[in-house]
Each structure stands twice: as structure tokens, then as C-alpha cells.
Amino acid sequence: MTALNKYQRLEAAGSWREAPEADLRDVIVSFGDATLIVTDLKSDTPLTHWSLPAVIRLNPGKMPARYAPGRNDGELLEIEDDLMISAIEKIHNVIEANRPPSRRLRNWIVVATIGAIAFAATIWVPPALMRHAADIAPPAQRSEIGRIVLAELEKAVGGACSRPAGDMVRHRLAARLIGPDADLAVLPTPLKGARRLPGPLTVIGNDVIAEGVEPEVTAGHILAAQAVAAASDPMLDALRYAGPRATFHLLTKGSLPAGALSGYGEKLLSDPIVQAEDEAVLGYFARASISSEPYARSLDPTGEAVLGLIEADPFRTAAPKPVLSTRDWVALQEICDQ
Structure with missing residues (x-):
């Protein structure tokens, strides 16, 4: 036997x-x-x-x-x-x-x-x-693994951007768009969107806060990442990369073995940004009181490929809430400045 x-x-x-x-x-x-x-x-x-x-x-x-x-x-x-x-x-x-x-x-x-x-x-x-x-992973465990994944991303592209004024804005923006315990990290590289990590942590690249980008577009990418995470748990994706032995260690010891997620940041960066279903994304825009059309136009200026996001915009005929004040938006845009 x-x-x-x-x-x-x-x-x-x-x-x-x-x-x-x-x-x-x-x-x-x-x-x-x-x-x-x-x-x-x-x-x-x-x-x-x-x-x-x-x-x-x-x-x-x-x-x-x-x-x-x-x-x-x-x-x-x-x-x-x-x-x-x-x-x-x-x-x-x-x-x-x-x-x-x-x-x-x-x-x-x-x-x-x-x-x-x-x-x-x-x-x-x-x-x-x-x-x-x-x-069954508790919030603290998810947050810990999210921070490990962020550290792996930072190994590949450099440390997350940080300036006092910009940090205050990114915390407030995360709380408004995702929840009171959520956090937002800005990486000094283009990501062509946003990625939700395990725990209430979302990362964006400096391309979505660049000059000429509207705050509604940045918010749209962050909200779209939440819809993707709701359909495909980023915690499960990280554990699949870590493997069954590391996962069992997490279940029995409460943490992943050292190095279990080594290289995972590079893998995430090489994977294309996933687009969620329009209906799911629109629900997040409605709850955040943000128009979906600016985000949709950033994906396709012609509007042809994102017609569902434009025509079903929850604020097509109503006034959405401002995402950020002009002062706060400038502070966030300057977060990666040295």
C-alpha cells in the first residue's frame, strides 16, 4: 500500500x-x-x-x-x-x-x-x-499576504510612491471607493489599470494619475479592480502561486513560509489587466456615486467597445459626487515626485 x-x-x-x-x-x-x-x-x-x-x-x-x-x-x-x-x-x-x-x-x-x-x-x-x-482566511491574514505581494511588486519596479500630502489623499480615496479599512498604493511605473491584492489593498501605477488624466478615470480603474476581485479572489490566486505545501503551512501555522511568493510580483506585472463584466463594474460606480463614462472613454475613446458602460452610466442624467478636490488631486498626482 x-x-x-x-x-x-x-x-x-x-x-x-x-x-x-x-x-x-x-x-x-x-x-x-x-x-x-x-x-x-x-x-x-x-x-x-x-x-x-x-x-x-x-x-x-x-x-x-x-x-x-x-x-x-x-x-x-x-x-x-x-x-x-x-x-x-x-x-x-x-x-x-x-x-x-x-x-x-x-x-x-x-x-x-x-x-x-x-x-x-x-x-x-x-x-x-x-x-x-x-x-476561511481572516482579514489580518489577508492583509499580511497583501503586503507580501506588494513587497514583491516593489522588488520588480521600486518602492511605492510616498509623500505626506499624497499619502493623506490616497488613504481618503481608498476609504471612499473601497471601505474604511482599505488602502491604496501607487507604484512608480505604468500598470495600465489597477490591481486588487489580498486584503483591502489596491495598487495603481503612475500612469493613471499622470497629467491629463481625470480623477474619475483613476477612480474608475480602482472600482473596476474591486469588481474583478469579487469574481476572482486575489487571495486564492496568491495561494495557487504559493502551492499546496505553502498553503497547508498557512492553515496550520498561520503564515506562509518565507519565499513562498518569491517572484509573484513579476508574474502579476506580466499578466494583463482583467476586465470585469459591465454589470458588476456599474454596481461599484453606482455605490461610489461616480460616473462610469470617463473611465469607459479612457479604455476606448470611440466608445464602441465600452458602449455598455456609457449607456448604463448610473449618473448619465444626474450629477455625481466629485472624486477629489483640485488640491487633493494635485497632491495625489505629485506623490511620485522626488
Whole structure:
């Protein structure tokens, strides 16, 4: 059953006791060669090995899942991780359902079936793991990873622009367009739009605040980036780049390993800016009380390719709120000046 080695990267936190009178202790549960390995969380010392065919689920359908290594054994293991529970049950069910009279045939079927499951796991488990990590990531964790991504971008193009007056304006603009906890970074290079990073952090290039650009155009790029992020989570994109091992480290340790996102900034810069659906973008313009036509015309001055953004402009017949005062707009435009 060496095919189970393909599951060795799958680990989960759990609680274990050696006997009914013993206290539960925190452990890490992982797969061995046809075994379930229980390791002490603090010392990283293996505590016990359970034979997978003998493992019994004591409370089917209830959480946390409770397991024993045999029907009359006093050991107990509790697991709440859905991925690990699913993997244990799938492997255990396959073993139990394929016990033919012939030992030789039995071994062949078990190995072949587990090999198929392990092969499927290499396709299904990593994406599911990353989606799960992105879904449950708290705001602080998203913000931390957003800052790591920004640092990777700065390695490629230079540090984000900063001047006292301009910094005050970019913070206020982010709060107005995105939310009170949002932030905006201006990079000293053209980005041809805006990119939302993990956490409430959006980056723009100096091209969208250049001379001749209207504040409504800058705001439009920022709002469009929020619509793109709503459809495709930038946290998930970052975890896909980091990979399943780094993602598991994030789930168990609370942070990505050092260097997990190395080079990600260059990749982002090489990727084209994604355009969101018109309906989604227009919703952001309406909530921000900003006209969508200036942004649309910046994408296509003829208006032909962006007719939906122009004709459905939420402020086509009403007066939108000014994005920035003239003084604030000048301060933002000068943020990259040395």
C-alpha cells in the first residue's frame, strides 16, 4: 500500500487520548504506509500508529469526527478538518469494500484502488485545500499576504510612491471607493489599470494619475479592480502561486513560509489587466456615486467597445459626487515626485 505515500502531504490538527481516563492532547494527524500517524504537536514526536483498515468512526455524521484504532480499544482521536475526514473515510471504505476471498487478489485491488485515489487526490485535494484556505482566511491574514505581494511588486519596479500630502489623499480615496479599512498604493511605473491584492489593498501605477488624466478615470480603474476581485479572489490566486505545501503551512501555522511568493510580483506585472463584466463594474460606480463614462472613454475613446458602460452610466442624467478636490488631486498626482 505504498501508494498512500502520495497522501503524506495531507496533515490535520486533532486531539488524542491514550486511554479513557487520560486528557485529550493536541496532535497532528498524517498518513503513513497504510497507517494513520498521530504526532505530538509540541515535540513533533510520533505517539502512535493506527492501521487504516482497523480504524473505526465512532460517531458517523457528527463533528468533530471521533475515531478509535479498534472496537475495544481505549484510544480516541478527534478530527475537525473536513479534508482529512474525507480522505480517511474514502480510503477506509475502499479497503473494506474490496476484501475478496483471495489474499493475493485483495492486495492487488487495494493497492490499485488506493493508487487511483491518491492520483485523484493530487488533482482534487490541492485545489480544494487552497480554496478552503482562501475562504476561511481572516482579514489580518489577508492583509499580511497583501503586503507580501506588494513587497514583491516593489522588488520588480521600486518602492511605492510616498509623500505626506499624497499619502493623506490616497488613504481618503481608498476609504471612499473601497471601505474604511482599505488602502491604496501607487507604484512608480505604468500598470495600465489597477490591481486588487489580498486584503483591502489596491495598487495603481503612475500612469493613471499622470497629467491629463481625470480623477474619475483613476477612480474608475480602482472600482473596476474591486469588481474583478469579487469574481476572482486575489487571495486564492496568491495561494495557487504559493502551492499546496505553502498553503497547508498557512492553515496550520498561520503564515506562509518565507519565499513562498518569491517572484509573484513579476508574474502579476506580466499578466494583463482583467476586465470585469459591465454589470458588476456599474454596481461599484453606482455605490461610489461616480460616473462610469470617463473611465469607459479612457479604455476606448470611440466608445464602441465600452458602449455598455456609457449607456448604463448610473449618473448619465444626474450629477455625481466629485472624486477629489483640485488640491487633493494635485497632491495625489505629485506623490511620485522626488
